[in-house]
Every structure is written in C-alpha cells, then in structure tokens.
Amino acid sequence: xxxxxxxxxxxxxxxxxxxFYARECAKILGIELVExxxxxxxxxxxxxxxxxxxxxxxxxxxxxxxxDDNRALxxxxxxxxxxxxxxxxxxxxxxxxxxxxxxxLAQDEEHxxxxxxxxxxxxxxxLLRDKVxxxxxxxxxxxxxxxxxxxxxxxxxLLRPGKVMAFDDVENPQIMEDFIRALGAExxxxxxxxxxxxxxxxxEDAASAKKKSDTVSHSAANHGADMxxxxxxxxxxxxxxxxxxxxxVYFTELLALALGVKENDDAE
Amino acid sequence: xxxxxxxxxxxxxxxxGTVDVKAVAEALKFEPGVVVSTxxxxxxxxxxxxxxxxxxxxxxxxGIVVCxxxxxxxxATFRKTAAAAxxxxxxxxxxxxxxxCSWVHKDxxxxxxKAIILGKAxxxxxxxxxxxxxGESPVTKRALVIGGGIAGIQTALDIxxxxxxxxxxxxxxxxxxxxxxxxxxxxxxxxxxxxLTPKMVDVATNDKIRIFSYSEVSEVNGFVGNFDVTIKRRAxxxxxxxxTGCGLCTEKCPxxxxxxxxxxxxxxxxxxxxxxxxxxxxxxxxxPESCTMLKTGKCGVCSKVCTVGAIDYNAKDEFITExxxxxxxxxxxxxxxxxxxxxxxxxxxxxxxxxxxxERLMNAAGPTGGTLLRxxxxxxxxxxxxxxCVGSRCDSCAxxxxxxxxxxxxxxxxxxxxxxxxxxxxxxxxVFYIDVRTPGKNFDEFYRRAVEEYGxxxxxxxxxxxxxxxxxxxxxxxxxxxxKQLNIDADLVVLAAAIxxxxxxxxxxxxxxxxxxxNDFFTEAHPKLRPVESPTAxxxxxxxxxxxxxxxxxxxxxxxxASMVIALLCKDKLTGNPCVAHSDEMMCNGCSTCEKxxxxxxxxxxxxxxxxxxxxTKVRRVAQxxxxxxxxxxxxxxxxxxxxxxxxxxxxxxIFAEVDAICK
Numbered sequence: 001x002x003x004x005x006x007x008x009x010x011x012x013x014x015x016x017x018x019x020f021y022a023r024e025c026a027k028i029l030g031i032e033l034v035e036x037x038x039x040x041x042x043x044x045x046x047x048x049x050x051x052x053x054x055x056x057x058x059x060x061x062x063x064x065x066x067x068d069d070n071r072a073l074x075x076x077x078x079x080x081x082x083x084x085x086x087x088x089x090x091x092x093x094x095x096x097x098x099x100x101x102x103x104x105l106a107q108d109e110e111h112x113x114x115x116x117x118x119x120x121x122x123x124x125x126x127l128l129r130d131k132v133x134x135x136x137x138x139x140x141x142x143x144x145x146x147x148x149x150x151x152x153x154x155x156x157x158l159l160r161p162g163k164v165m166a167f168d169d170v171e172n173p174q175i176m177e178d179f180i181r182a183l184g185a186e187x188x189x190x191x192x193x194x195x196x197x198x199x200x201x202x203x204e205d206a207a208s209a210k211k212k213s214d215t216v217s218h219s220a221a222n223h224g225a226d227m228x229x230x231x232x233x234x235x236x237x238x239x240x241x242x243x244x245x246x247x248x249v250y251f252t253e254l255l256a257l258a259l260g261v262k263e264n265d266d267a268e
Numbered sequence: 269x270x271x272x273x274x275x276x277x278x279x280x281x282x283x284x285g286t287v288d289v290k291a292v293a294e295a296l297k298f299e300p301g302v303v304v305s306t307x308x309x310x311x312x313x314x315x316x317x318x319x320x321x322x323x324x325x326x327x328x329x330x331g332i333v334v335c336x337x338x339x340x341x342x343x344a345t346f347r348k349t350a351a352a353a354x355x356x357x358x359x360x361x362x363x364x365x366x367x368x369c370s371w372v373h374k375d376x377x378x379x380x381x382k383a384i385i386l387g388k389a390x391x392x393x394x395x396x397x398x399x400x401x402x403g404e405s406p407v408t409k410r411a412l413v414i415g416g417g418i419a420g421i422q423t424a425l426d427i428x429x430x431x432x433x434x435x436x437x438x439x440x441x442x443x444x445x446x447x448x449x450x451x452x453x454x455x456x457x458x459x460x461x462x463x464l465t466p467k468m469v470d471v472a473t474n475d476k477i478r479i480f481s482y483s484e485v486s487e488v489n490g491f492v493g494n495f496d497v498t499i500k501r502r503a504x505x506x507x508x509x510x511x512t513g514c515g516l517c518t519e520k521c522p523x524x525x526x527x528x529x530x531x532x533x534x535x536x537x538x539x540x541x542x543x544x545x546x547x548x549x550x551x552x553x554x555x556p557e558s559c560t561m562l563k564t565g566k567c568g569v570c571s572k573v574c575t576v577g578a579i580d581y582n583a584k585d586e587f588i589t590e591x592x593x594x595x596x597x598x599x600x601x602x603x604x605x606x607x608x609x610x611x612x613x614x615x616x617x618x619x620x621x622x623x624x625x626x627e628r629l630m631n632a633a634g635p636t637g638g639t640l641l642r643x644x645x646x647x648x649x650x651x652x653x654x655x656x657c658v659g660s661r662c663d664s665c666a667x668x669x670x671x672x673x674x675x676x677x678x679x680x681x682x683x684x685x686x687x688x689x690x691x692x693x694x695x696x697x698x699v700f701y702i703d704v705r706t707p708g709k710n711f712d713e714f715y716r717r718a719v720e721e722y723g724x725x726x727x728x729x730x731x732x733x734x735x736x737x738x739x740x741x742x743x744x745x746x747x748x749x750x751x752k753q754l755n756i757d758a759d760l761v762v763l764a765a766a767i768x769x770x771x772x773x774x775x776x777x778x779x780x781x782x783x784x785x786x787n788d789f790f791t792e793a794h795p796k797l798r799p800v801e802s803p804t805a806x807x808x809x810x811x812x813x814x815x816x817x818x819x820x821x822x823x824x825x826x827x828x829x830a831s832m833v834i835a836l837l838c839k840d841k842l843t844g845n846p847c848v849a850h851s852d853e854m855m856c857n858g859c860s861t862c863e864k865x866x867x868x869x870x871x872x873x874x875x876x877x878x879x880x881x882x883x884x885t886k887v888r889r890v891a892q893x894x895x896x897x898x899x900x901x902x903x904x905x906x907x908x909x910x911x912x913x914x915x916x917x918x919x920x921x922x923i924f925a926e927v928d929a930i931c932k
Contacts, residue, residue: 172610191613191735191742222737 092117144184152176356399417445419811426830492806513550649759
C-alpha cells in the first residue's frame with residue numbers, strides 16, 4: 001500500500017523519534033510512505049478566520065499533489081494532521097474559500113486542476129486502524145508489551161473540532177486504547193486524556209501551561225499508568241518540560257518497541 | 269346543465285371592507301349555469317341561511333357557491349343548509365374571499381378582482397360536481413390500548429368506565445410503566461406507588477379490562493371501527509392463570525446474578541422474577557436468557573418449589589387475533605443513552621447516575637432501601653451536583669442529543685434537590701441549568717421553595733467536564749452570572765437525561781400507518797384543536813408517545829383520548845367521507861405507485877378478470893381503494909401516471925376547470 005507522507009517541521013527537529021519509528025514501522029507493516037517532495041510547513045495552527053488563506057496554502061499544495069498521485073495523505077504529527085484535515089474540510093465545504101485557494105494555486109508556475117477536497121486525509125493512527133487493521137498489528141507484534149499500563153493522551157488537536165476531524169468520539173475516544181491493546185499492553189482510562197496540555201500558551205504564560213500539563217500527567221499517574229503515549233510533539237514537550245511524573249513517549253516508539261524495530265541512535 | 273346560485277357574504281366589514289361585494293355578485297351573474305346571484309351581510313346567520321334555502325327551492329337550484337370565509341370555518345354549515353333544502357350537500361362549493369382575499373389585500377379594486385376570479389373558479393367546479401353519498405361501516409365496540417403505563421392505565425379505566433371492553437397490551441411482565449419506578453411525584457411530593465398501585469389494582473379487577481402483559485402488537489389490519497390486531501403473547505414459562513404470585517420460586521431460583529432492569533441494573537434479580545411487589549398481573553416470569561433450565565435443561569428448581577404447578581418450561585409464544593373499533597397508542601418514553609456524553613464520565617464512574625437511577629436509589633423498595641448511598645462505595649454523599657438538559661435542547665449537537673426540551677427535568681430535579689436537602693441537611697446540592705422552566709400549577713412555587721427554603725444552589729451555567737479523581741468527582745463548570753469557572757469536588761453527579769419515545773413506537777407507527785415527527789413522537793391530527801387524535805382515523809394518542817409530558821398532563825391527555833374513543837364506540841355505524849379516491853380499473857396499469865404513496869394503507873392491488881372486446885377474458889392487476897380507510901388526501905391522484913386515480917369531489921376535471929377559470 002502506497003500513501004503520501006507529510007512529516008512536518010517538528011519531525012525534522014524536535015520530534016525525530018516520532019518520524020523515524022513511523023517510517024520503520026511502516027516498512028514492517030507493508031506500507032510505503034512516499035514523502036512529498038516539496039512539502040512546506042503546515043502553518044502550525046489552523047487559523048479560524050475564513051479570509052486567512054496564505055497560511056493554508058502549503059496544506060492545499062500537499063492535498064493537490066496527493067489528489068494528483070491518487071494517494072491518501074498521511075501525517076503523524078497531531079498539529080499537521082489537524083491543519084491539513086481542517087484545510088481540506090474548508091475547501092470541501094466552503095465554496096468561497098475553495099475558489100480563493102484555487103485562484104492562488106493557479107498563480108503557481110506549475111499548477112494542477114482546481115481542487116475541491118478530493119484527497120483522503122489520514123492520521124497515522126487511522127492508517128493503522130482502518131487500512132492495516134489492529135488485528136494485523138496484533139499478529140505482527142514480536143515483543144508484546146504485556147503488563148504495561150499505558151495512558152493514551154489524545155490532547156485536543158487529534159479530536160477537535162469533532163465534526164471536522166471525525167477521528168473518534170471526542171469525549172470517549174477509543175482508537176489509542178485499541179492500539180495499546182493490540183500491542184499487548186493494558187490501556188488506562190483517565191478523565192484528562194482529552195484535555196489540553198497548555199499548547200502554545202507555554203510561550204506566554206508558563207504557569208498556566210504547567211497547570212494544564214500537571215492535570216494530565218497527574219491524572220494518568222493517579223489512575224495507575226506507567227507511561228503516557230501521545231501523537232503530538234507539543235503535548236510531549238509540555239508534559240516533559242513540566243516534569244511529568246510518568247515517562248512520555250510517542251505512539252510510534254511504542255509500536256516500534258512491540259514490532260521489534262532497532263533503536264534509533266541518532267534521534268532526540 | 270347545472271342551475272347554480274351564488275351567495276356573496278359581506279362578513280360585516282371583514283370582506284366588504286376590501287371587496288366590493290355587490291360588484292362581485294353582479295359579475296358572477298353571467299357565469300355559465302348561474303341562475304341567481306346575490307349578496308348578504310352575514311350569510312352564516314339564521315337569516316342568511318334561510319335566504320339560501322328559499323333560493324334553492326324557488327329556483328330549483330342544483331348547486332350553490334358561497335363566497336365567504338374559509339371552508340374550514342363554515343363549509344359544514346352551508347352543507348347542512350343545502351341538505352335542509354333538499355340539495356345534496358356535496359353540491360356546495362365555498363369561494364374563500366376572506367382569508368385568501370379580503371384579509372390579505374388592502375385596496376378595493378384588487379380585492380374585488382380577485383374575489384370575482386375565486387368565485388368563477390368555484391362556479392366552474394360546481395358545474396362539474398356530482399351528488400355524493402357517504403358510505404357506512406359498523407363499529408366493533410372494543411378498544412385496544414398499547415402500553416400499560418399511567419397513560420394506558422388511565423385511558424383503559426376511563427373507557428371501561430363507560431362500559432366498553434378494553435385490552436391493554438404491555439411489553440413488560442407488569443403494567444405500571446415509568447411511574448412505578450418513581451419515588452415521589454411533584455409538586456405535591458406524594459409517593460408515586462401510593463397513587464399508582466390502586467389504579468393498577470382497579471385495572472386488574474375491572475371485568476371490562478383484559479391485560480396482555482409480556483406481549484406486543486405484531487400486526488394491524490383494517491380501519492377505523494374495524495381493526496384486526498394480532499397480539500404476540502411472549503412465552504413467560506409460567507401459567508398466568510395458575511400462578512398465585514407467592515414469590516417462592518423467585519427466592520429459590522439459584523440464578524442470582526441477573527441485572528434487575530426495574531432497578532436500572534443497580535442490583536440483581538433471579539432468572540424467574542416478579543418485577544416488584546405490587547406488579548399487575550402478579551405472576552412470575554422466567555427470563556429465558558438467564559434461566560439455566562431453559563438454556564441447558566438442568567435445574568428445574570422453580571418447578572419443584574411451585575406448590576400449584578404453574579411452571580411450564582415448554583411454553584411457546586402465542587398469537588391471538590382480536591377485533592377493535594379504536595386503538596390508543598400509549599407507548600411512553602425512555603431516557604436517552606448517556607454513551608455519547610462521556611464528558612460527564614457516566615461510563616467511567618458508578619457515582620455518575622441518571623435521574624431515573626436516583627429515583628430508585630431514593631425509593632424504599634429500591635436497591636438501597638431508600639437510603640441515599642453512593643453506588644461505588646455505599647457511603648453517604650455530601651456534595652451532589654445535578655446537571656440539567658443532558659441531551660435536551662441540543663441544537664448544536666443533534667447527533668448526540670435532542671433538539672427539544674424534555675419538559676419534565678426541571679421539576680423532577682427541583683424535587684430531588686429538595687428531598688435530599690430535607691432528608692440529609694448536611695448535604696450540599698448544586699443544580700446547573702440553562703434555564704429553569706417551571707410553568708404549571710404550583711410548579712414555580714415548588715421550584716422557589718427548593719431555592720429559598722431548602723437552600724439548593726441553583727447555578728446558571730453548564731458543566732463542562734466531570735473527572736473521577738481520587739474517589740471524588742471533580743466537576744468543572746461555568747457560572748454564567750458570576751462569569752467564573754467553578755470547580756466542585758462532588759460525591760455524586762446526577763444527569764437529567766433527555767427523554768425520547770420508546771423504540772417500539774416507530775415500527776408500531778408503520779403498522780398503524782400513523783404519522784410521526786422527526787423525533788419519533790406521534791403526530792397529532794391538529795396541534796391545538798385535535799391533540800389526542802392521530803391523523804389516521806381511529807388511532808388516538810395518550811401520554812409521552814406524543815411529546816414530553818409530566819404525570820398530570822399525561823393523565824389529562826389519557827382521559828381526553830378515552831373520551832374520543834368512547835364517542836367513537838358509542839356509534840353503531842360510522843359515516844365516511846365520500847370525497848375519497850376511486851380507481852378507474854380500465855385505465856389502471858397495476859404499477860403500485862399509488863399503493864406506495866398512500867399514507868393510510870388504503871390501497872390494495874387485486875387480480876381481476878376482464879372481458880376483452882374479442883370475448884376472451886384476461887386477468888389484470890388493478891388498484892382498489894378501501895373507502896373506509898381513505899382520507900381523501902389526493903396523493904394517489906397526483907402519483908398515478910395513467911390517470912386512473914381520481915378523487916371524488918375533487919376530480920382532475922374539476923381542478924382543471926378551476927384553474928382554467930382562474931387563468932381565463
């Protein structure tokens with residue numbers, strides 16, 4: 001199975017582990033991640049004002065390229081996935097916005113046909129669940145993580161806005177728990193799993209961010225978890241920075257551990 | 269050629285204010301068939317009607333047109349007038365020159381011009397009218413009530429009181445419905461069981477009423493006055509006529525771990541059970557999903573302990589068919605599932621409960637014997653948070669909840685809060701609300717008592733999240749009046765779940781060809797003036813199957829539905845509406861389109877033998893209209909592609925004649 005892959009800037013710098021293990025695991029699971037040749041920053045945040053177009057164009061270009069390649073567009077970083085998915089949704093459902101985007105894209109030296117949201121946008125977890133199947137992953141596991149109690153941490157970007165992301169039930173998501181079960185570990189359900197980590201507020205008001213991060217990490221610890229898994233570099237940054245009592249790892253690291261991928265010496 | 273009389277009404281100044289009535293009468297004089305045309309101040313008055321009668325007799329009229337108000341207002345009046353003068357009442361046409369003309373126009377020339385056009389259309393139609401005679405059908409003097417909650421019980425008692433036999437079909441092993449599960453009732457705080465169970469006994473002892481419990485309606489045929497209903501009596505594995513309800517079997521059954529649905533699964537019952545002490549009929553029922561004997565053939569304890577030999581492991585579902593003149597739907601409601609509202613952690617903590625679960629926890633016959641204890645650890649809760657409108661008034665989240673207000677929650681939450689503060693004064697009670705809606709006799713006084721006398725903390729704002737942490741429920745909420753975020757460590761959180769119609773309502777509506785709204789509540793024939801009748805003749809609505817209601821409203825509606833049923837059953841024969849569909853068999857091509865569009869199930873197809881011109885015979889499939897069921901809506905006449913369907917009194921020819929007259 002071939003899919004287009006959008007790594008995103010953070011995966012080249014702070015979150016190399018997230019990227020490295022995503023690629024390694026894909027090989028084992030028979031997925032070819034084709035990195036988009038000219039991907040640009042996703043914009044970092046989906047700007048909700050509908051007349052803001054420039055920051056969404058890089059996503060639009062990635063979406064058009066995937067449409068032309070007839071492949072789904074996959075990302076691992078929660079933030080990238082959120083911005084790409086929301087941009088695609090806006091193009092699909094807001095004719096005025098789509099028209100403006102297409103006019104901009106027509107200015108590019110090499111440009112394709114107008115785009116109306118045809119590309120399937122998937123998060124790596126959705127790829128695992130819907131295209132590979134957790135059953136197949138269970139079979140591929142070499143080192144089952146038996147006995148490990150793992151708290152899945154969704155944060156906000158994967159889930160919200162719920163109607164647009166259509167990722168899982170925003171208040172009672174199951175995908176990461178099912179993923180953890182597939183690896184042989186035991187998921188820990190704790191109430192803060194879909195709360196915000198503090199996000200970018202860390203830059204301006206570190207104390208507020210700490211309060212948010214602490215709520216999450218302490219809730220997971222109090223419910224008996226051994227570690228927290230996340231898909232989001234920013235969540236990992238905030239939780240780690242604010243001295244989470246539990247180790248915080250990327251879900252791809254966990255997957256690699258279970259699939260028996262060799263450790264990455266080079267990553268952060 | 270018809271001899272037509274035209275009568276133009278002034279309706280005081282209602283019509284004459286914007287229509288030159290004399291000019292209208294004058295203009296219509298020269299229309300085809302018109303022999304007399306006149307005006308009068310109030311055509312519906314005694315004098316006006318007399319004028320019409322005399323004109324009919326004097327001029328030997330064969331049809332009349334009354335230019336007046338809406339036919340909804342006085343068509344029946346003028347039909348009676350015509351009949352009194354010996355004219356077939358269906359030879360009367362009304363030109364609505366009030367609601368559709370004088371009331372919507374401002375200047376006299378426009379109003380007058382339009383009134384003349386409307387009059388011409390009515391004349392064109394009456395020229396093609398034919399006398400119609402309504403058919404008659406007999407009435408089976410027995411009623412069926414579907415649902416045995418307080419709505420069904422009250423309806424059945426009232427119908428039986430008038431002397432007509434009634435059958436109640438109830439899916440549960442006992443009648444009583446939701447009210448039997450309640451603790452106290454607002455606004456008087458009398459115990460629900462104390463006022464309900466005597467009524468249940470009245471039902472059981474009334475020789476006009478039969479109860480088919482643990483049963484469901486599986487098929488409905490026929491029409492008003494003549495319904496044929498098949499009732500499926502599910503096997504309860506206990507002979508109802510022999511069982512004495514002693515309850516010995518329910519104590520000895522070794523299968524002790526069956527969730528007790530009557531207590532909303534908060535405790536267990538046996539595989540053979542009687543839902544509650546005052547159940548009617550008071551007979552045991554074996555739950556085949558849980559019974560070891562029925563599943564493996566090894567046990568038989570209940571059969572051994574039963575002193576009267578009532579147990580019958582070989583029982584089978586039975587089907588009985590009965591005739592009814594009228595059907596009352598009283599299928600009730602259920603609280604919606606809390607699955608999609610996990611921000612309140614219903615699935616994560618036993619101490620997050622619904623209001624109906626709280627009723628059981630406060631009920632002396634409930635799982636805790638009426639002492640309010642936390643389900644998780646059996647401790648007394650000291651801080652309780654009530655969340656209103658969980659799933660109600662969800663306009664932005666229709667896929668999760670309901671757009672409507674569930675109506676009963678504000679009052680029962682006030683009741684719960686008050687009762688808890690009364691019994692456990694050391695408990696802090698918070699109620700989070702969007703609005704407090706307490707219209708109703710003594711309702712607002714009741715709510716204010718909760719706030720002012722019982723010190724319940726009412727906070728305008730919604731709860732955003734409930735987090736079970738360290739044995740407490742951390743409630744995060746907004747206080748909209750103070751503009752603050754609140755964090756409350758609660759011991760118990762009670763969710764006022766929205767209510768929805770019972771799941772059995774939708775398939776039942778299909779069987780009855782009764783219409784429903786998008787929320788699966790049954791639609792009434794008129795939202796204000798015919799609130800207890802379904803648009804389908806002979807089908808009546810009682811209680812929450814029609815919309816959210818409290819007990820007083822349900823009981824009033826139940827009585828109203830019963831009185832409609834009694835009025836129907838008192839008649840020996842029903843006079844139908846002669847304006848019904850009719851199929852021209854020679855033109856019908858048997859396509860079934862009309863059958864599919866008919867909302868009343870009035871059209872069936874039969875194979876009929878036709879003689880061909882060459883004297884051979886040929887069998888063809890043709891549509892046949894059951895005139896007693898047809899309501900004359902005309903959907904089939906529009907759908908029919910071969911033009912075989914026509915509506916008596918509103919034939920295609922008549923409609924075209926009207927259009928032609930208007931467009932001329």
